[in-house]
Amino acid sequence: MSQWSNRGADVAKLSVVSLVAVTLMVACGDTSETFSSGQVTSAEIAMPGTAFGLPANAPDRFDFGAEASEQRVAMWDIDVRPDGVGLPEGNGSVQEGREIYNVHCVACHGLTGTEGPNDRLVDSEQWENVPTTRTVGNYWPYATTLYDYIRKAMPQLTPGILTVDEVYAVIAYVLWMNEIVPEDAVMDAETLPAVVMPARDKFVIDDRVGGAGIVR
């Protein structure tokens, strides 16, 4: 049982069996950090895996915050993951999305998603070695990121204005413009995570590790 997790979650050990990404991070030379930079003294509880100790007389729990109810969590838990976790119920089609896009997005992203003035959203041209543009169509690894991002941040001046169905619809339209889904596509919590983005397999985890003679 680790010191910093009261119910025995030994994350220091778990990280070894978790994602390759994490294992790499650990091997990234980051571990070279020593305790000496902190003010850890013998009068403190040293916690495994952290440079920060706690005073020796610290209680197991301070309990200053309040327990968050399910409703409280649901209010803010709005992120969407590649496996579809976080996607709400609802749906939207390419056809509906065209309308939404032309009202809410066109001014900043252009009629065909290529004209700007802000980020280019469309390029169905794929690349071999180096991308010339980095757009939804040829660079984004996951379609679910569109839901996460558009719901949170777009349209830039009125974020949050779109309904669930409208977000699905405008995503369908952006994917269709990028020639990733057909014109009759409907996006929902099932179909969106199932979209295979052309660039998905291009992404690799950082392999820089520091150390002498290594430039990556």
Place this chain on the structure above:
Amino acid sequence: MPSAESPKLSRRTWITTTSGVIAAGLVKTQADAIQLIAQEAPTDPTKVPGRLVSEIGSRAPSEQPKRLIRAPALSSSSRTPLADLMGTITPADLHFERHHAGIPDIRFEDHELLVHGMVERPMVFRMSELMRYPQVSRIRFLECSGNGGGVYNRERMPTEVTVQALDGLLSTSEWTGVAVSTILREVGVRPGASWVLAEGGDSAVMSRSVPLDKVMKDSILAYGQNGERIRPEQGYPLRLFNPGYEGNTSVKWLRRIEVTDQPTHTRDETSKYTDPLGDGTVRQFSLVMDAKSVITFPSYPYVLPDKGWWEIRGLAWSGRGRVTRVEVSTDGGRNWSDAALEGPILEKSTVRFRHLFDWNGRDTVILSRATDETGYVQPTVEQLWEARGTRTSYHQNHQRAWKIARTGEVTFGLGDLV
């Protein structure tokens, strides 16, 4: 008219303060008079009383360093005037900015942090509650991984560029707050967790995934910066601070931490802040800032008025730990000598380096290169091009060079070296 309260002010002083203002009845007290006469620097400050104490200090009128603004847009940045600064700490009002949807106005009393996901007890903390937890302070640099991108493009290598425009997305502060590990101990992380999602309360709802190991090790929920409450531009009232990591992961206006078993792959860790390597792959989660150094003096647009002794000065830092060595070359990279490092040398902080240089008045190029405690040496731009290709937009930590012309004019000099 002068009041009876000011018998000690000399006749000359009163004459200096003259007519209009006095006539208007604005000078009622000795303090008023002193305020008035002290506005402009007197020829002899020993003959004129100085200004009074004040509640908030200000810089000398002739010292007005400013951030450099790229474009006044919601998603934009401003850069720290590195050439105007000394030591390592950045005054908080000159700390660089990068916002994706402007600076939100958040009331301290209203702000809450929700911590949930793979935890035993999802909890919500008000600021006053967070501040009650044991406090930590660390001096650490913060650098945007887009810093220096302007000098990576072989075709467009600028010469008339300031160190501020080039590398001003770098600042150093003493950050104060509560260790993330303390709060995670409080909520109890469940087995299998390996990442956290950090989310901001700005209108971009900026979101980044950070490995759990990292935030456990040395990340801070920061509410203080250089002795004062963190400024709105830096995330008031609360930001995540991940020492040594690319700036974007240190999510400002932090309102939510979700403990997960996988990264969320948000827009700013897929579409942005990733590195296409030129071999058909894209490097993702390139989070640590590698060792780097920049010469801040002399640099463009400074003109050395004279040959002779000059002190080359700059900053070095590494996201992987301590800087162990900074070398300076004054002959375009042929010979290198160790620069003096000003202690204390803190991990993941900037360190000031200095090198005394007897300039012979001829054309030359000066460079610096940092080594960190892992043995990593700041590479040349050719080494980075070789390793990553020429089309990446982040983590351009290669050696910077400045050309000193016979005329004393200093320009960004890498163009000549490649």
